[in-house]
Amino acid sequence: MATIRDVAKLAGVSVATVSNSVNDPGRVSEQLRSRVLKAIETLNYAPRAAARSLRKQSSGLLGLIVADITNPFFTELVQAVEGIASQQGFSVLLCNSDEDPAREEKHLQVLRSQWVDGIILATTGDVSLSRSSLLSQIRVPVVLVDRAFDGLGLDAVVLDNRLAAHQATEHLIRRGHRRIGLLSGPTSVTTGADRLTGYREALLASQIRFDPGLVLEAGFREQQAYDATVALMRLPQPPTAVFAANNLMAIGMMRALSDLGLRCPDDVSVISIDDFAWANVFRPKLTTVAQPVREMGEMAVKLLTDRINGHRSGTGSTHMLESRLVIRESCAAPVQATQPAPARAEAAPSR
Amino acid sequence: MATIRDVAKLAGVSVATVSNSVNDPGRVSEQLRSRVLKAIETLNYAPRAAARSLRKQSSGLLGLIVADITNPFFTELVQAVEGIASQQGFSVLLCNSDEDPAREEKHLQVLRSQWVDGIILATTGDVSLSRSSLLSQIRVPVVLVDRAFDGLGLDAVVLDNRLAAHQATEHLIRRGHRRIGLLSGPTSVTTGADRLTGYREALLASQIRFDPGLVLEAGFREQQAYDATVALMRLPQPPTAVFAANNLMAIGMMRALSDLGLRCPDDVSVISIDDFAWANVFRPKLTTVAQPVREMGEMAVKLLTDRINGHRSGTGSTHMLESRLVIRESCAAPVQATQPAPARAEAAPSR
DNA sequence: CGAATCTTGTAAAACGTTTCAAAACGAATG
DNA sequence: CATTCGTTTTGAAACGTTTTACAAGATTCG
Numbered sequence: 001m002a003t004i005r006d007v008a009k010l011a012g013v014s015v016a017t018v019s020n021s022v023n024d025p026g027r028v029s030e031q032l033r034s035r036v037l038k039a040i041e042t043l044n045y046a047p048r049a050a051a052r053s054l055r056k057q058s059s060g061l062l063g064l065i066v067a068d069i070t071n072p073f074f075t076e077l078v079q080a081v082e083g084i085a086s087q088q089g090f091s092v093l094l095c096n097s098d099e100d101p102a103r104e105e106k107h108l109q110v111l112r113s114q115w116v117d118g119i120i121l122a123t124t125g126d127v128s129l130s131r132s133s134l135l136s137q138i139r140v141p142v143v144l145v146d147r148a149f150d151g152l153g154l155d156a157v158v159l160d161n162r163l164a165a166h167q168a169t170e171h172l173i174r175r176g177h178r179r180i181g182l183l184s185g186p187t188s189v190t191t192g193a194d195r196l197t198g199y200r201e202a203l204l205a206s207q208i209r210f211d212p213g214l215v216l217e218a219g220f221r222e223q224q225a226y227d228a229t230v231a232l233m234r235l236p237q238p239p240t241a242v243f244a245a246n247n248l249m250a251i252g253m254m255r256a257l258s259d260l261g262l263r264c265p266d267d268v269s270v271i272s273i274d275d276f277a278w279a280n281v282f283r284p285k286l287t288t289v290a291q292p293v294r295e296m297g298e299m300a301v302k303l304l305t306d307r308i309n310g311h312r313s314g315t316g317s318t319h320m321l322e323s324r325l326v327i328r329e330s331c332a333a334p335v336q337a338t339q340p341a342p343a344r345a346e347a348a349p350s351r
Numbered sequence: 352m353a354t355i356r357d358v359a360k361l362a363g364v365s366v367a368t369v370s371n372s373v374n375d376p377g378r379v380s381e382q383l384r385s386r387v388l389k390a391i392e393t394l395n396y397a398p399r400a401a402a403r404s405l406r407k408q409s410s411g412l413l414g415l416i417v418a419d420i421t422n423p424f425f426t427e428l429v430q431a432v433e434g435i436a437s438q439q440g441f442s443v444l445l446c447n448s449d450e451d452p453a454r455e456e457k458h459l460q461v462l463r464s465q466w467v468d469g470i471i472l473a474t475t476g477d478v479s480l481s482r483s484s485l486l487s488q489i490r491v492p493v494v495l496v497d498r499a500f501d502g503l504g505l506d507a508v509v510l511d512n513r514l515a516a517h518q519a520t521e522h523l524i525r526r527g528h529r530r531i532g533l534l535s536g537p538t539s540v541t542t543g544a545d546r547l548t549g550y551r552e553a554l555l556a557s558q559i560r561f562d563p564g565l566v567l568e569a570g571f572r573e574q575q576a577y578d579a580t581v582a583l584m585r586l587p588q589p590p591t592a593v594f595a596a597n598n599l600m601a602i603g604m605m606r607a608l609s610d611l612g613l614r615c616p617d618d619v620s621v622i623s624i625d626d627f628a629w630a631n632v633f634r635p636k637l638t639t640v641a642q643p644v645r646e647m648g649e650m651a652v653k654l655l656t657d658r659i660n661g662h663r664s665g666t667g668s669t670h671m672l673e674s675r676l677v678i679r680e681s682c683a684a685p686v687q688a689t690q691p692a693p694a695r696a697e698a699a700p701s702r
Numbered sequence: 703c704g705a706a707t708c709t710t711g712t713a714a715a716a717c718g719t720t721t722c723a724a725a726a727c728g729a730a731t732g
Numbered sequence: 733c734a735t736t737c738g739t740t741t742t743g744a745a746a747c748g749t750t751t752t753a754c755a756a757g758a759t760t761c762g
Contacts, residue, residue: 001490003748014712019750029710044488046464050410051748054401054717061444069430070423070628079420082447091461093412094445096433110442113397137395139352222628251632258634277421277573281602283609283634354718365742370720380740402718405747 002043011039022047053115062304063111065095065104067124067146071220072247072276073293074122077145080297081120088305090117099124099221105134112138118304122146141307145300147189148318155303155316157296161191161273164289164323165198165243166205168271171287171325172241173206176333177269180208181232181239182215183225183249192217195245195273214239218249225252233260233268240268240334247274250286265332275326285328292321353394362390373398404466413655414462416446416455418475418497422571423598423627424644425473428496431648432471439656441468450475450572456485463489469655473497492658496651498540499669506654506667508647512542512624515640515674516549516594517556519622522638522676523592524557526620527684531559532583532590533566534576534600543568546596546624565590569600576603584611584619591619591685598625601637616683626677636679643672 008015013032021033022040039045053059062085066074078094085092093116097104104124111119118141135142136152148156172180182199185192196215203210216232218224225244229252232239244250250272254264262268264284275290299319306312359366364383372379372387379387390396404410413436417425429445436443444467448455455475462470469492486493487503499507523531533550536543547566554561567583569575576595580603583590595601601623605615613619615635626641650670657663 005748015749016712016714016751017710020711023750027710032711046460048405048748049465050401050405051717052750054399054405054719054748055750057717059401064445069433070426072421075421075426078445079447082420082445083449086446086458086461091444091446091465093442094415094429094433095437095442096430098434107437109397110437114400114442251629255632258632278602278629281606281609282632356718366719367721367742367744368740371741374720378740383741399718402747403720405718405749406720408747 002045004045004047007036007039007043007045010043011036058117058308059115060090061114061116062090062092062301063095063107063114063116063119063121064092065097065107065111065119066122067097067099067104068220069094069096073146073274073291076276076293077122077297080294081301084298084301088301090305097124099219108134108138112140116140117308118142120145120300120304123149141304143300143303143307143316145296147191149190153315155307156318157299157303158190158318158320159273159291159296160320160322161194162198162201164273164291165195165245166202167198167323167325168243168273168289169199169202170206171327172243172269172271172331173202173208175241175269175331177239177241178208178334179211179214179237179239179241181242183228183232183242183244183253184215184217185220185245185249186217192220192245199243220246220248222248222252222255225249226256229253229256230260233257233262238268241331242268242270244270244272247272247276247288250274250288254282254286265330267335269331269334271331273323279326280328284330287328287330288326290324290326292324296321353396355396355398358387358390358394358396361394362387409468409659410466411441412465412467413441413443413652414446414458414465414467414470414472415443416448416458416462416470417473418448418450418455419571420445420447424497424625424642427627427644428473428648431645432652435649435652439652441656448475450570459485459489463491467491468659469493471496471651471655474500492655494651494654494658494667496647498542500541504666506658507669508650508654509541509669509671510642510647511671511673512545513549513552515624515642516546516596517553518674518676519594519624519640520550520553521556522678523594523620523622523682524553524559526592526682528590528592528620529559529685530562530565530588530590530592532593534579534583534593534595534604535566535568536571536596536600537568543571543596550594571597571599573599573603573606576600577607580604580607581611584608584613589619592682593619593621595621595623598623598627598630598639601625601639605633605637616681618686620682620685622682624674630677631679635681638679638681639677641675641677643675647672 004015004018008018013036017028017032018036021028021036025033064081066078068074082092095107097107101124120143122145132152142154144154144156146158148158169180184196187193187196200210216228218228242253244253253270257264257268264270271287273289275288279286279288355366355369359369364387368379368383369387372384376384415432417429419425433443446458448458452475471494473496483503493505495505495507497509499509520531535547538544538547551561567579569579593604595604604621608615608619615621622638624640626639630637630639
């Protein structure tokens with residue numbers, strides 16, 4: 001309620017002095033400053049962000065758009081970003097697009113007119129032309145996270161998805177599996193496509209023939225993964241292990257296996273990308289490939305604030321972080337323990 | 352970049368007309384309006400929120416403070432609030448206090464100077480004097496959620512915690528349990544205290560003597576619940592069932608039981624308050640008492656916007672929502688199946 | 703002692719909107 | 733024809749800060 005004028009009047013100084021004693025203490029004598037501070041105290045004065053940002057041409061706000069806040073990966077990302085941002089004096093405007101490109105677009109519009117100082121965007125779905133043009137109209141710094149795309153020269157921080165998928169697949173291969181199912185994310189987004197690539201590379205490295213029938217593409221959500229798992233296990237010759245491309249899909253997969261009466265890891269081994277707090281409360285405890293979520297959030301904020309402060313300019317680059325295999329209990333040797341295969345896998349007719 | 356002046360110039364009208372054709376279309380002729388709209392389009396103009404809210408004395412921002420965003424209850428609450436708020440044209444400033452009263456206070460300060468139109472507060476811990484005085488200094492509407500407190504006459508939307516605890520306890524009793532452990536939250540907060548009360552009331556209703564040795568108070572987090580569960584099960588005569596006061600505690604409890612080599616529900620039955628998306632992925636599937644989280648979020652936003660719009664005034668009231676028992680697999684009859692007890696429980700010396 | 707230099711304080715302009723009050727313009731009325 | 737009355741349009745005043753440019757003293761220096 002109290003304005004800077006009131007403070008000035010009470011302290012018997014000009015408004016400029018009030019502003020200075022708060023924002024540039026060096027410019028005002030100690031005596032006046034303390035008088036001003038006392039006046040602020042008694043009036044319980046707080047400057048209005050709107051007026052301040054109008055004048056300073058910066059709002060102290062960061063926009064954060066995530067694809068699905070109930071996904072533990074994003075939840076943790078939000079936690080990290082909010083923590084660091086607020087530590088650095090920024091507030092964060094949270095937007096949840098719920099995997100809906102239309103909502104994402106609307107959120108971008110809002111952020112644009114809110115005139116946030118920067119945006120961290122975990123974009124949903126693939127990049128439509130309209131969105132990329134909207135993005136390019138936005139004059140504030142944007143850093144992409146989790147899912148990247150080229151063409152706009154934006155900074156991005158992403159997982160080394162090929163490595164992650166490679167690690168997961170290789171772990172299963174080491175345990176002796178040769179028929180490994182993949183619950184793939186949509187290949188229209190980088191995370192989906194790259195993880196598929198990593199899977200294939202791992203197979204190739206172990207000279208296992210890639211069987212397209214073993215990879216089912218689904219959305220990144222639980223139910224689709226459930227259905228895909230059922231389909232996979234009903235194959236004439238089902239996989240002995242399944243690799244789920246993210247956490248939600250892992251959950252759908254676990255639920256499906258359990259409903260099918262399949263024991264894990266006795267009947268089928270499972271692994272997934274995305275570690276999360278309760279992975280070790282599931283029975284069996286889930287073996288996963290963990291993303292350095294917190295680090296990703298930190299790096300995104302760092303890149304963003306660097307740009308905001310002008311410490312960074314020019315066209316952006318993609319920063320790739322490494323995943324880490326977390327071995328727990330969900331991977332065992334396949335039932336008919338195939339011996340570590342001889343050079344040619346095709347030798348054994350697989351029908 | 353483009354300002355309202357630029358639009359006015361391009362369209363050949365005054366700034367007032369530009370403003371009107373956007374905000375009060377009725378006041379301007381169809382012809383001019385379309386000219387203005389076209390100018391806006393070609394200049395890609397978006398009004399600056401800062402200027403607008405300075406003039407209108409309202410920011411279109413809602414503050415949302417939660418105690419722990421990684422707690423699925425709060426995650427879902429955030430999702431609900433963000434969804435409805437943005438649907439109503441508000442953006443939400445997310446603050447995570449991480450169960451730290453100091454951070455909560457700092458967030459309140461920030462929200463105050465951001466001059467948000469309203470605040471939804473899931474307060475952490477008990478209400479210290481300093482916080483309640485800070486809260487009372489804030490001139491914007493505040494609605495409490497999850498944890499209420501009196502004295503400031505604020506609106507609040509909470510679960511009927513006594514009912515919830517009653518339902519949980521009663522369910523165990525019906526299954527034949529008479530020694531029921533309670534992993535209680537801190538009784539310094541309403542959710543902790545009321546759930547304890549509900550537990551006792553349920554015992555009383557079935558004429559089971561309350562045994563203080565069976566209730567262990569812990570924080571609302573996982574690790575403390577883990578420790579408490581271990582302590583509980585190492586009692587000379589351990590409980591045959593345990594009731595955890597929230598979701599995180601349930602998880603700690605499950606982990607502890609599993610580490611102790613106890614099978615659930617064979618060796619011990621468990622139930623908890625807070626349902627969450629993966630409760631049915633755990634083995635066994637968790638029987639829980641669900642909160643209507645989404646509804647709580649909706650109601651909180653409704654109460655808040657009603658106050659903001661002046662549809663609601665005067666001192667606030669507490670709105671209590673009902674919980675719902677969700678029966679799954681984690682509750683069975685106790686091992687030495689005690690028959691539905693005769694009138695006097697004390698008859699059978701329990702040592 | 704006058705001039706130059708610091709220090710400390712202030713008046714006033716700007717930031718980009720919305721909105722009030724009045725102007726401009728026709729049309730209708732007496 | 734002069735008034736009155738609606739309808740559109742507009743000029744200008746807010747909103748509450750920060751910041752620039754300057755003023756007024758105090759201090760140092762030549």
